[in-house]
């Protein structure tokens with residue numbers, strides 16, 4: 001049977017979409033964004049003065065006191081500050097003032113919303129305050145976050161770092177930070193060369209982790225760089241105190257990184273889907289030469305190609321999710337089939353990452369072409385999806401790195 | 415370029431070029447050029463981009479309006495308009511597109527109403543590159559009833575500082591305000607600033623469009639220079655084991671070389687502008703895609719390559735979308751029938 005989301009996972013994804021539409025940080029749908037005064041600020045993360053005044057995070061022994069609830073170290077609004085909008089009963093109706101966080105919200109504010117929706121705790125085991133959810137639930141959530149072009153270190157903070165901290169065997173660290181991650185009070189940055197040479201939001205995240213092959217360390221954020229995706233800020237990270245090390249960590253780290261790559265692939269699929277939906281909508285509504293541009297075959301065929309690419313990337317994503325096995329609940333001790341014992345995780349995750357990345361890239365090019373000049377403006381908002389797709393396609397392993405890994409695995413399977 | 419300080423520096427640079435006799439090598443000497451033959455212009459273009467010299471702030475005027483004036487303008491217009499353009503004193507913007515008239519330019523609604531000694535322009539133009547820092551603009555306006563799509567259009571030049579003009583800069587994907595909306599409210603333009611006959615603007619405009627799509631706006635130097643930087647990038651940062659990316663780098667280099675050779679061939683044989691436009695825009699994207707792939711995970715950091723990539727993505731949209739160019743190529747050059755459509 002072809003792997004697919006369970007009915008519960010599917011329902012979770014739909015409810016998440018609904019909740020993000022109603023209470024999410026960004027106007028929706030994408031095609032309505034044009035011309036709105038409160039269109040999502042592209043430069044949502046930091047102002048220049050914020051960057052200048054940024055205090056490098058203290059590595060190692062920093063206890064939970066370092067991260068006060070509602071304080072991400074940068075004045076991001078915490079859960080208490082993010083006035084929920086239309087999510088609950090009696091909330092304002094969609095369409096008017098539904099943004100529960102300011103349009104210029106950074107990832108910290110987004111995280112507050114995600115915490116309320118139960119997304120931040122998905123990969124955290126129950127005993128540390130999380131949901132210990134299925135890999136499928138995480139994939140569903142990540143696709144929806146991509147669908148909404150939610151900014152922030154999604155794969156790092158929601159997937160890989162929770163798995164690293166839960167499985168590394170350092171109970172003190174796990175007990176200190178996992179509840180914070182689960183509650184969405186802390187964002188985690190991660191570097192793991194060669195896949196992740198720099199940490200997204202490393203300079204502002206509550207914790208920064210450096211993953212080697214058999215060692216997990218804290219990281220110290222150094223120089224910051226702007227990204228092609230202006231909602232992201234990258235930090236150079238130097239390794240600091242050791243969190244845990246030893247041969248037992250090899251499969252834990254491998255699993256954490258594979259889960260991160262899988263979540264990134266899911267985001268890419270969601271980004272592609274969001275761009276296709278917006279493009280179809282635009283092609284229906286934009287009129288030239290006396291009718292909608294969507295009646296031209298040149299436009300139709302390109303959109304049809306995007307649809308094909310997305311439809312055939314999805315089963316690869318779900319096959320990889322299935323290969324990753326059961327939930328994080330059963331893995332808190334760091335047990336993992338990984339690839340060492342003949343599992344197909346590496347191969348399947350890489351195939352999903354390549355296919356979802358290529359589909360999203362095609363979707364981005366076609367979306368821009370379909371939108372014409374309006375898509376080239378910041379005001380419109382398509383650029384958020386487009387640049388996110390381009391940088392995530394290169395993040396968590398480039399297509400070339402994943403293709404090489406697939407061939408290595410195929411050779412091993414002979 | 416989109417800030418006033420940046421624009422001032424670009425204008426000063428244009429002035430230095432002019433003083434060195436290099437601003438407009440192919441123009442008649444009467445207007446500031448040196449009567450150089452087309453081959454010399456190509457050589458200049460390659461040398462200019464080869465040494466990493468800046469984008470020309472005056473490009474709309476220099477490469478699009480000037481050839482139009484030389485072909486369709488009066489002697490008085492050429493003498494009045496071309497020399498300050500060559501000196502970088504007058505920077506021009508193009509004002510064709512409107513919110514409802516993109517690919518379908520003939521659907522434009524901005525009007526030119528007859529008045530004493532000239533015309534009153536009203537309406538909205540948009541996506542006008544460099545309009546935020548430009549002095550004047552040229553474009554098409556409807557000077558008669560709209561029922562005749564390609565008739566009753568007049569080609570006019572308008573002062574962007576004139577009363578009734580409002581320019582609203584628009585930020586592009588890289589965050590810079592590379593283009594702008596232009597709102598016109600009864601803006602006076604004297605008869606002397608009509609190019610060609612009133613009502614005959616479409617024909618004149620198509621000659622401008624030919625220059626925009628052809629080798630005039632996008633000389634080969636920009637692409638051969640980028641290809642050379644790309645090869646350096648590969649040699650410095652490429653992973654020798656990554657044959658696929660190497661192939662993309664080489665393919666982009668081949669395309670840039672083909673473009674250069676075609677530009678030289680075009681000195682003796684003509685080439686359809688639609689084919690040229692499709693090729694340069696796709697080549698530009700291929701060059702930047704290959705650079706990002708070469709940089710791999712490090713490509714995300716904002717650099718000239720990422721900014722160039724975001725701009726290159728617009729290439730298949732501006733100067734007439736590539737879909738429209740393919741229609742033109744297929745129907746007018748290859749002679750295929752038009753689909754008049756039952757849908």
Ligand SMILES: Cc1cc2nc3c(=O)[nH]c(=O)nc-3n(C[C@H](O)[C@H](O)[C@H](O)COP(=O)(O)OP(=O)(O)OC[C@H]3O[C@@H](n4cnc5c(N)ncnc54)[C@H](O)[C@@H]3O)c2cc1C
Nearest residue numbers: 296369372373508510511516517541542543728732735737
């Ligand atoms: C960076 C940039 C700079 C620009 N600078 C200027 C400038 O200086 N001055 C100026 O006047 N304009 C400028 N433009 C505007 C440009 O000319 C228009 O964007 C272009 O004509 C397309 O119009 P549109 O954006 O409205 O897209 P639309 O016409 O709405 O087209 C949207 C999509 O539909 C497709 N389509 C439309 N009609 C057909 C058809 N018949 N068959 C098949 N497909 C079709 C298009 O190819 C495109 O993919 C600029 C645009 C950009 C992006």
